[in-house]
Amino acid sequence: MGAEVVIEGLTKSFGKQAIWRDVTLTLPPGEVSVMLGPSGTGKSVFLKSMIGLLKPDRGKCVINGVDIVRCSEHKLYETRKLFGVLFQDGALFGSMNLYDNVAFPLREHTKKSETEIRRIVLEKLEMTGLAGAEKKLPGEISGGMRKRAGLARALVLDPEIILVDEPDSGLDPVRTTYISQLFLDVNAQIDATFLIVTHNINLARTVPDNLGMLFRKELVMFGPREVLLTSEEPVVKQFLNGRMDGPIGMSEEKDSATMAAERAMFEAGHHAGGVEEVVGIPPQMQPAPGVPERQGARRRKDRVMKILHTLPPAAQQGILDSLSPEDRRYYGIGEQHSTVGARRGQLPTEDVAQLPDGGGWREPQSTQSHPTQRLPRYDQGTS
Numbered sequence: 001m002g003a004e005v006v007i008e009g010l011t012k013s014f015g016k017q018a019i020w021r022d023v024t025l026t027l028p029p030g031e032v033s034v035m036l037g038p039s040g041t042g043k044s045v046f047l048k049s050m051i052g053l054l055k056p057d058r059g060k061c062v063i064n065g066v067d068i069v070r071c072s073e074h075k076l077y078e079t080r081k082l083f084g085v086l087f088q089d090g091a092l093f094g095s096m097n098l099y100d101n102v103a104f105p106l107r108e109h110t111k112k113s114e115t116e117i118r119r120i121v122l123e124k125l126e127m128t129g130l131a132g133a134e135k136k137l138p139g140e141i142s143g144g145m146r147k148r149a150g151l152a153r154a155l156v157l158d159p160e161i162i163l164v165d166e167p168d169s170g171l172d173p174v175r176t177t178y179i180s181q182l183f184l185d186v187n188a189q190i191d192a193t194f195l196i197v198t199h200n201i202n203l204a205r206t207v208p209d210n211l212g213m214l215f216r217k218e219l220v221m222f223g224p225r226e227v228l229l230t231s232e233e234p235v236v237k238q239f240l241n242g243r244m245d246g247p248i249g250m251s252e253e254k255d256s257a258t259m260a261a262e263r264a265m266f267e268a269g270h271h272a273g274g275v276e277e278v279v280g281i282p283p284q285m286q287p288a289p290g291v292p293e294r295q296g297a298r299r300r301k302d303r304v305m306k307i308l309h310t311l312p313p314a315a316q317q318g319i320l321d322s323l324s325p326e327d328r329r330y331y332g333i334g335e336q337h338s339t340v341g342a343r344r345g346q347l348p349t350e351d352v353a354q355l356p357d358g359g360g361w362r363e364p365q366s367t368q369s370h371p372t373q374r375l376p377r378y379d380q381g382t383s
């Protein structure tokens with residue numbers, strides 16, 4: 001199973017320029033999470049901070065009991081081995097063929113024989129759909145293949161956590177969907193914890209278990225996908241619909257005068273961009289046929305069912321709607337709970353979290369106090 005990553009109060013600035021502050025979230029083990037955010041909000045800085053390539057000013061990032069913000073160089077070096085990172089352009093060595101690129105971490109960080117290295121490299125190339133391409137140079141292949149080769153290389157040391165920086169950059173929407181499918185297939189096969197940073201709306205809507213968003217130098221929200229996909233928070237709605245109408249401006253946050261002037265313009269009929277406003281929760285992409293079931297998805301279902309009553313009503317409804325008849329029986333959800341609105345957004349814990357004895361994913365101690373970080377609490381009878 002992938003490692004859990006617990007981030008608390010993480011804050012980063014460069015000199016006087018604050019990038020983000022007090023970021024608190026937990027990446028649940030083996031689940032796929034996506035961090036959204038307008039350009040320049042520090043998503044890449046966030047990834048680099050998680051692997052200790054940049055040093056946050058304060059806060060914690062704890063992996064397997066090691067806080068990588070404060071640990072020794074030796075511990076940091078050891079903990080980094082848990083990560084596989086897929087950089088935007090694949091970060092391949094241009095002069096090496098794909099085989100040598102993928103073999104590189106094994107030759108650098110292990111004492112494995114060339115026979116063993118060959119077995120691993122060919123397995124990872126196969127897993128990423130690159131069997132037969134081992135002699136190609138990065139310059140001879142498409143952007144999508146370069147990304148898949150970068151992913152193959154990220155996989156050779158059997159990572160527990162995979163970080164992906166803007167997988168869609170330079171890819172068309174179809175290739176972006178193919179690489180998304182690959183992430184889910186790989187997740188199903190190795191059960192690693194994934195964090196993908198992106199501004200791709202389709203990917204955000206259909207791929208992750210959890211969604212977060214950085215804006216105004218803060219984590220606006222982080223929680224189960226259903227929470228952000230049904231959120232009424234203006235910045236989240238604007239971003240997920242790719243429209244001009246909202247707090248996000250051309251280069252950064254809009255001031256209130258600009259926002260009011262633009263609002264008047266849109267109300268007068270000017271197109272705010274984007275297509276029709278997309279509402280609701282599209283089904284999540286699944287591993288391809290023949291690929292094992294995602295263990296992370298199974299644990300995630302248990303986890304969200306336990307915190308269901310703390311989530312906003314629309315998110316509760318979305319989660320209930322996604323349950324199969326077997327799931328409903330397993331969690332003890334009766335027909336009377338098919339409409340959350342009828343219960344004014346309050347599902348009593350005893351009705352929604354009847355996990356069989358000893359079964360189900362145990363929520364880690366550290367996350368119990370913030371199942372959906374930075375969200376207002378919704379268990380106060382909000383209708």
Ligand SMILES: Nc1ncnc2c1ncn2[C@@H]1O[C@H](COP(=O)(O)OP(=O)(O)OP(=O)(O)O)[C@@H](O)[C@H]1O
Binds near residue numbers: 014045199
């Ligand atoms: N090493 C650095 N030194 C100083 N400033 C930096 C450094 N790295 C990043 N920044 C600044 O941090 C801010 C956030 O950058 P970052 O690349 O993380 O944003 P992003 O959200 O990933 O953007 P995009 O979506 O456009 O890739 C930018 O203003 C950038 O100039």
